[in-house]
Amino acid sequence: MQFLPQSFYARSARKVAEELLGKRLVRLLGADRVSGIIVETEAYCDADVPDLACHGDRANNGRPTARTAVMFGPAGHAYVYFTYGMHWMFNVVTGNDGEANAVLVRALEPDEGLETMRALRRRSDKELTNGPAKLAQALVIDKTLNGVSLLDSNDSIWIEEGIHISRERIATGPRIGMGQTPEPWFSMPWRYWIRDHPFVSR
Secondary structure, eight states: OBOOOOHHHHHOOOHHHHTTOOOEEEEEEEEEEEEEEEEEEEEEESSOOTTSSSSSHHGGGGOOOTTGGGSOOOSEEEEEEETTEEEEEEEOOSSSTTTTOEEEEEEEEEOOHHHHHEEEHOOOOOGGGSSHHHHHHTTOOOOOGGBBBBBSSSSSSSOOOOOOOOGGEEEEEEOSSSOOOTTGGGGGOOOETTOOTSSSOO
């Protein structure tokens, strides 16, 4: 295995979001690897002015809170939060220390541990990991992983090299679930996905 180095994450959220496509997200459950190829991401807080779609910029005048502190660095850690009172979301922290930056992993193509995913999700294979809440359930990602390092296997979750995705296969568009976020943030094309991939969330 080849873990992604911290230098990969300590860059623009948009750049990391694009280059995460094709990488493999791995969760170690006991002795078993459960993994998927990243096929969809979203970048947050990658701007010269506050990104009002981002937790770190929207709350507390852009200063860390108990919930968002992990987003402010260091890069290469997991930011896991609870939403809608029922779902966990898995993000990777990016950018510079002291600035809230992260990339949401929105969808995976199942790779290893299919039987484990099926038992956890109890859905068809097409529905195992084609959305951020679904992949969190399939890989047993919850608050216990908030703040853990992704730079080695000590915390049983990491991202490693996967498959090469050419730029021609990458599509971009507005992020999903922006609610009442004002423009221009509502329409920023900071969602990235592998074009025509069956496991993309939409």
